[in-house]
Amino acid sequence: MPVEVPSASDVDAIATRTEALESAVDALSKRPTPSVAAYIVRPEDYGAQPGKDATKAFQALMEDVDKRLTADAGGSVPVATVTVLLTGVYSVSDSIMRPKSGRAQGLTFRGQGKRTSEIVMTGTAPLLVNTDRWMGVRFYDVSFRSTNAGASFLLSSSTGACQDWNFTNCEWRGSWKYGVGLDGPTASNCNSEFVFDRCTVTGSYDVAWFWSGMTPANVQQDQFLNYSFRDCKMEPAYGDVLRFDKGGSINVSGGSWIFTGKRPNGSPSRFVYFPAGSHFDSVQNLTVTGVRFEPRDEANMVIDSAWKGMIQFVGCMDDAWAFKAYSAGDAYAPHRYTNPSGVRYQGCTLTGRHAYVQSDAPSRQSIVYDQCARTVATRRTKAAFLTVTGTKASAVKVVHRDDRDGIV
Template sequence: MARDRRRILRGGTSLLVAAALPAGSASAKSASPRRAAVGPMSSVNVTDLGAVGDGSTDDTQAFETAYALAATHVRGGVGRLVVEIPAGDFLITRPHALLNGVTPSRPANGLRFVGAGKNMTALVFRPDTGPGSYLCRNEDTWSNLSFERMQFRSDTPGASFFSSYSTGLAQDYRFSECEWLGEWEYGLALDGTNTNSEMLWQACTVAGSYRKAFLYSGITGHAQTTPNDQDQFLNYWFTDMKVEYEWGNFLEFPYGGSISCRGGSYIITGKRPVRTEEYGTTSTFFRFPVSRHHDSVQRFHAQDIRFEVRSPDVRVIDCVWSSGTVHFADCDDTANAFMDFSAEVRPHQYSVGPRGPLIRYDSCQLVGRHQYRTTHRQDTQPAVVRYDMCLLRNHPQSEFAVTDGAGANPARFVRFTDCLGTGPAGDTPAPPPSTDPAVPPGRTSPTD
């Protein structure tokens, strides 16, 4: 009975597929010899379109057909189809097979891809060549995209997951309980002008490795010297993440952004296999490599995150913003503070000038030292850095913040409030003398 039901479903779906695809296309010919008017559908399962999911059968056509159906089922600018992907390993060999956002011809709002679980549903991307091949693309077509409970695996080194180009329409992406594995060039590569924003990752796993970055904003013209329209890349939220990948950058934002990361574990487990001119051998969680931006897109917040600094080649943050705010709250990067190299690592690096950025650490436990590059005259540099109730694991306050350049003095722009350092004498101040006349000199209370 189940087999007959599946046959009936496939037969009904094939009529819709034939109507959705262009006449004469290979997919249309294979779907059905008949054509019919597109009927109402709420979901389509890729196995009803011929996908096998055994890891060796090429399921590309089934996914291309599923997307063609989704592009056809748009009513009043709203998508009406959910693409379901059951448990299995689904091999995809052509770029853009999962999402080919150049159709429909008019913008559409709402498309969901739903799997059975990130360790159950796996999409294995194996194009002929890696660089320049994307599993998904969205060129100003879709907003409100959702990917749920599935794994994406690059089986061709240097392939990329998602290319998103926007002049104001591509935005509102949601990734829930998803996982990335394999060697990628980009996870998500954002380009264009205006928006490409409002993106959420929730309870996802970022593994594998990245030649550039998992999320990279501003592919073209990244050598900007003045703010431009691409500075409207903003509003990215990461919650309860497991970021544990081998090498590369997690977030790289040449065009600024408003970014919040809350909760989770962040670990870089290895080292870049080849030194590059741009990155050397370092891998960085948060890299902001361009100084000048519109003020509203220079905001970064990290909270309740456990970092591991496993080697001197790992950086938590490298930021050269000339303004904006950077805030770490209740974060800890001291898991490997016992290692021989830990005292001299510099996992947090900044450039600071007369307008900041304003940098603050609240209730954090911090390993090694923090590095500051000054872009302004030392004697007129305002205070822009503050550590409040932090534990400095390897050094006293006087040795924790270091600067480049002869005669540079971080005490001019770095402030410590109620912090505990580590050193021969420690950094804990002596209690203030009592002002109570009943207390004898040298004591702090009448009962001492």
Template sequence: MTTPATYELRPEDFGARPGVDATEAFRALFAEVNRRLRRDEGGGVPVSTVSVLLTGSYTVSGTIMQAAPGRAQGLTIRGLGKRASEIVMTGAEPLFVNADRWMGVRVRDVSFRSTNPRASFLYSTSTGGAQDWGFDNVEWRGTWSYGIGLDGPANSNCNSEWAFNGCHVNGSYDVAFLWSGMTPAVPSQDQFLNFWFYGCKIEYDYGYFLRFDKGGFITVDGGSFIIKGQRPDGGTSRFFHLPTAGHYDSVQHLNVRGVRFELRNAAAQVIKSLWGGHIVFDGCSDTALGFQPHSPSLIAHEYTNPGGVTYRDCDLVGRHAYHLTAPSARQRVVYDACTRKNNRTRESFLLVDGARSLTAPAIVHVNDGDGIK
């Protein structure tokens, strides 16, 4: 019988058993994945000839996908469904390490859970080889330092084209679920761009959902976004944390469409941004808990020296803050056909401060549902 060119590997094939730490079994599995690469007839990067099938719950205590030399593409890791297939991380290391190697990776129908607050799901460092990862019906839960960390040395190129479809971000994150540009001192990390989230359930306890220190071109389309609790240290949690200014023009873009946000306490925000590019919220609402006592004074959206900010057909909670301290000829904020749960006057809704607050371009309200001009 001819051996098929492509087939499935299971951790059980390498000694994984219920109730026993499976770290070494997974390491042997991924070593076999690395061994069974074939030449890509249409290009220079070798292609995986196997996929990884997870059919139960596995406990591990260390990194299961370790660094390996060279580049590879086309790996699929799949399970039977969310929580039907799960890897539980008890150690303090990244569960997966991608050192400028794997691209074109797909992960689907599986859960990942950490019981160690120093653990991370994936550390990916790139000079161009770590790109094009996709996640479908994947869940993360438990306590993590961070979920996905994207990094790179000097002269790095990209950690780009990351797609999330119908995923569930649960648990808690000391830093962020996705932390892009972990070493801001490296200028070329501004090539970390192109991130897409479709119909995801982002309902976690605390931390940042997205932290982008080196810019990005991000699209979020639909989904339920809830910050359920508070950080143990009392600090702020937020969905979008964009803490560094001065990126390239092509990597300062955030487009959020049709998302329902819940901010359940006064230490939660939708966004805090220092970007000078374009940020758009279209058809969104963050007013679900607008009746709570903390909501009227909540700074739900906060910007420092923004470029183009647009809210279109949005229902908004609390207040929006703009800190204007540096000149910008391209600064423009537009609210188009928006309404508010609290603070339905311009004076109560907008907090504008900084040395340029009196001379800055106008914040424009068009067809406003509360009659703000």
């Protein structure tokens, strides 16, 4: 069989291709390897040491984050280019996020799990201060603990920024004045789109864990909107869990909400507290679905509301402690409303009385109980279940539909 011998031109072509491939491989080998440190930073990179105060390390880290902002090709707000990785327990005594001019977005903090990654606040300052700056902030798998009852977790003041903050699998414990505080000047706006997913709240709160509208005189704080709490364990010793002095559109789904104690002065702790004030009805909406409430003391309450928007509980229950003698007493009213507009309970199991105070002439009012039941120990007649007082009490109409206790 004849052997085919390549021509000189074929050999030259093969050599040319080989040289080109070798050159390409050589060029690839000389390219700089992307540095993880350029995109992931740790407090340890800035001097944090185990057992020592890490305040200055965190502050230096945040200053570096600010320096690494990059332009957003599709918008005007610069974007963070780093992820903050938390791999231990860090003690701090002052704010680690401090006020800074200009807006930024896209900052991410990642931990390695509850209490494995934890920031401990020992001072009285807010741990995070966000003044019309950060948007699109994410926290994953981190715990926050306060050893100072005067501390707070976040003070957010906004005139258009400070929105889209998400927390996943995070935890708050220890003693706090308040957790998340949303405030702002007369021209305030946003402070919106906060999401909490599978988070845990324990500890104690002098005011509330989530406090929106801290300066009620500023009417614009009605525009703090859109908050979601999904499958969370809200189990503080005391303190209001959700306090909205102004408006808000709030969705709560799933989870266990428990008060494990009561306030030292005997005043009530409330899972939901909506004080009276100047509000716009269109931005007052609460929907609670599939939540199990345990107030665990006759002073504690599920809801205390003076809103005129829509409030509804669907498939909820508060009967875990119905065996207590006080639950059958006339004074126990864990759900209370003042001058309500829309109130709806559907498919709920309820304990105690529901108290309504009507001092204003009702306007666009609808109060409905649909397929609800009282617990065995506290089944009541309509008259015993509802307490309606106030100068306009006679104008209040309550509708019962397919009530499982036969109330009509």
